[in-house]
Amino acid sequence: MSQRLVIAGVSSGVGKTTFTIGLMAALKKEASMFKVLNVVQIT
Numbered sequence: 001m002s003q004r005l006v007i008a009g010v011s012s013g014v015g016k017t018t019f020t021i022g023l024m025a026a027l028k029k030e031a032s033m034f035k036v037l038n039v040v041q042i043t
Helices: 016-027
Strands: none
Touching: none
C-alpha cells in the first residue's frame, strides 16, 4: 500500500502551497516521483 499525506488548511491563504513546495524541495533527494492531487471543494 502506498503512503499518502494530506495537507489541509482551515481557509485559503494559510500557506498550504508554500508548505507543500518546501516539503517537496526537502524530499527531492529522497523521492523519485511526486503525484500531486489538488482537491477543490465547490460550495
